[in-house]
Amino acid sequence: MVDHRLVYLDSQATTKLDPRVLDTMMPFLTEDYGNAASRSHDFGWVAEKAVDHARETLAAGLGAKGREIVFTSGATESNNLAILGAARMYQGKGKHLISAPTEHKAVIDPLKRLESEGWEITWLDVDAQGRIDLDQLRSAIRPDTVLVSLMHGNNEIGTLHPIAEIGAICREAGVLFHTDATQTFGKEEINVEAMHIDLLSASGHKMYGPKGVGLLYVRRRNPRVRLEPIQFGGGHERGMRSGTLNVPGIVGFGRALELCLENRAEEQARMAALRDRLQQRLESELDFVQVNGDQEHRLAVNLNISFAYIEGESLIMGIPGIAVSSGSACTSASLEPSYVLRAMGVGDDLAHSSIRFGVSRFTTEDEIDYAADRVIAAVRRLREMSPLYEMALEGIDLNSVQWQGH
Amino acid sequence: MVYSEKVIDHYENPRNVGSLDKDAENVGTGVVGAPECGDVMKLQIQVEDGVITDAKFKTFGCGSAIASSSLATEWLKGRKIDDAGTIKNSDIAEELALPPVKIHCSVLAEDAIRQAIADFQSKQAQPAEAPASEEAPAS
Numbered sequence: 001m002v003d004h005r006l007v008y009l010d011s012q013a014t015t016k017l018d019p020r021v022l023d024t025m026m027p028f029l030t031e032d033y034g035n036a037a038s039r040s041h042d043f044g045w046v047a048e049k050a051v052d053h054a055r056e057t058l059a060a061g062l063g064a065k066g067r068e069i070v071f072t073s074g075a076t077e078s079n080n081l082a083i084l085g086a087a088r089m090y091q092g093k094g095k096h097l098i099s100a101p102t103e104h105k106a107v108i109d110p111l112k113r114l115e116s117e118g119w120e121i122t123w124l125d126v127d128a129q130g131r132i133d134l135d136q137l138r139s140a141i142r143p144d145t146v147l148v149s150l151m152h153g154n155n156e157i158g159t160l161h162p163i164a165e166i167g168a169i170c171r172e173a174g175v176l177f178h179t180d181a182t183q184t185f186g187k188e189e190i191n192v193e194a195m196h197i198d199l200l201s202a203s204g205h206k207m208y209g210p211k212g213v214g215l216l217y218v219r220r221r222n223p224r225v226r227l228e229p230i231q232f233g234g235g236h237e238r239g240m241r242s243g244t245l246n247v248p249g250i251v252g253f254g255r256a257l258e259l260c261l262e263n264r265a266e267e268q269a270r271m272a273a274l275r276d277r278l279q280q281r282l283e284s285e286l287d288f289v290q291v292n293g294d295q296e297h298r299l300a301v302n303l304n305i306s307f308a309y310i311e312g313e314s315l316i317m318g319i320p321g322i323a324v325s326s327g328s329a330c331t332s333a334s335l336e337p338s339y340v341l342r343a344m345g346v347g348d349d350l351a352h353s354s355i356r357f358g359v360s361r362f363t364t365e366d367e368i369d370y371a372a373d374r375v376i377a378a379v380r381r382l383r384e385m386s387p388l389y390e391m392a393l394e395g396i397d398l399n400s401v402q403w404q405g406h
Numbered sequence: 407m408v409y410s411e412k413v414i415d416h417y418e419n420p421r422n423v424g425s426l427d428k429d430a431e432n433v434g435t436g437v438v439g440a441p442e443c444g445d446v447m448k449l450q451i452q453v454e455d456g457v458i459t460d461a462k463f464k465t466f467g468c469g470s471a472i473a474s475s476s477l478a479t480e481w482l483k484g485r486k487i488d489d490a491g492t493i494k495n496s497d498i499a500e501e502l503a504l505p506p507v508k509i510h511c512s513v514l515a516e517d518a519i520r521q522a523i524a525d526f527q528s529k530q531a532q533p534a535e536a537p538a539s540e541e542a543p544a545s
Contacts, residue, residue, distance in 0.1 A: 311444055313468040317409070317417055328444060328468075337444065349441035385423045385472065387448035387464040388441060403440030404517075 004321035007367045011301050011358035012155045012183060013325060018208040024255040028248035036245045037236060047247045054254025061257045062217055063191035070216045070237045071250055075182040076106040078201035078216040082178045083110045085227030086147045087119060094144020095119040101343040102126050103151055107180055129294035130159035130344050138169055147176045153183035156340040156356060157293030158302025167196030182206055183299055186260030187268060192217060198225050208361060209256030213249030267361060272300035274359045274368050279303050281372040286379055292346060292354060303357040306350040309389040310382040315355060318378030322371050327354035409469055410503035416473035421480045424462040426450040434526025436518040445471045449518035451482055453526055458482050458490060470508035474498050474515035490523050
């Protein structure tokens with residue numbers, strides 16, 4: 001079974017550690033093993049200096065100050081700290097929060113936790129492209145609203161929310177704005193001042209850095225944002241996140257951002273061209289395909305596409321070695337198809353048929369062509385054995401059929 | 407999802423993919439499942455002198471669903487129609503070593519078999535439809 005070629009096209013799940021990042025990390029995994037909080041010896045000073053350098057680099061990438069960065073274990077923790085921390089700190093103002101149903105589970109689940117503790121959550125509608133309506137956001141904000149949490153780039157469909165506009169609306173209304181920028185940090189333009197962002201989550205391993213490290217940007221001026229911690233201990237990170245700093249991870253995270261910003265525009269254009277090449281081939285050589293997500297405002301690396309009349313997991317089985325993911329229920333433990341596609345109004349049948357491709361810095365044109373060939377062949381083969389494709393070709397409206405579902 | 411070798415074999419070399427004439431008097435058709443549930447199986451049997459001489463399937467679904475229906479057609483061919491109903495989902499699940507979350511695929515295959523048999527039997531119970539009017543004016 002391992003005689004097939006391996007092609008990684010799942011870059012929204014994670015990315016390969018850039019070897020140059022590993023080189024920068026290596027001393028801190030070996031000889032420079034000090035604790036950045038040790039103020040009494042060289043080992044600690046060396047670690048602290050490296051962390052400070054990474055902190056300044058990462059802050060500069062956001063248009064922020066080093067003291068506004070809180071290091072965490074990853075974006076899930078950052079999202080939890082932002083949402084639980086802000087809601088609990090400011091509950092004197094009110095207990096209302098605003099978000100959208102297409103957010104990552106690391107945003108949805110802490111919000112649901114708060115809901116069970118007495119907070120009220122407004123879930124904004126999304127349209128068929130996964131975009132929110134800014135007027136609906138404006139009218140959803142109330143005097144007791146504490147926080148709006150809306151992601152920058154969607155991990156499944158790639159749709160970008162207009163965070164500058166959202167930030168302006170929140171600032172004018174005096175409401176805190178948190179954005180989960182896990183998919184966009186180092187890729188899309190982000191400036192916390194220009195975009196009026198108060199809290200921002202990011203992760204190392206989505207941008208060719210190591211796993212197990214993330215950050216939360218916490219605004220210190222205009223307004224100064226305070227958070228109730230969610231874990232307690234040594235008072236690290238100005239008391240907001242106790243726990244020994246992951247020095248090699250932080251150093252790698254900083255280096256990863258430097259590499260992303262070195263030629264960001266060029267790299268983004270190259271990846272978008274590869275994505276477009278894949279999309280163009282799939283759309284021109286297959287019938288009954290639907291691209292999900294916003295076609296204009298989207299991640300350069302993402303392609304989410306439904307191949308009608310075949311089920312996603314069976315397609316993945318037909319392209320061994322090509323690493324992609326599916327919105328099909330069959331690839332998850334939940335037995336429910338993608339909640340993101342469902343929120344956009346994509347039917348469950350097309351959600352079951354959806355595949356997410358993600359290109360990366362290391363993807364080559366040859367890999368894209370190979371993947372396209374393989375996917376096209378697998379789709380055709382599976383459609384030959386699909387009763388739904390047969391019916392569609394016969395002109396039968398599948399919505400008019402009385403199905404005997406379970 | 408890690409599949410058994412048998413599931414992979416049926417997925418890569420499905421037996422008896424295709425369609426029979428659903429209007430033929432000696433053909434029984436079962437269509438079960440729903441697109442929004444992620445699986446639809448069409449299973450057909452052709453019966454001559456009480457014996458299933460051919461079976462075909464088409465399936466929209468995961469690898470286990472494809473394998474379950476492929477295996478079902480293999481088991482149906484050559485079987486007496488009166489014995490066809492004895493194929494149980496548990497037999498299919500066991501033969502393919504389906505994991506617990508995929509048991510519903512074998513249940514669907516059993517349902518498809520039952521529906522195909524019932525369709526065939528209902529055609530036998532009713533007198534064959536008279537051929538379309540012989541007296542229709544030529545046009």
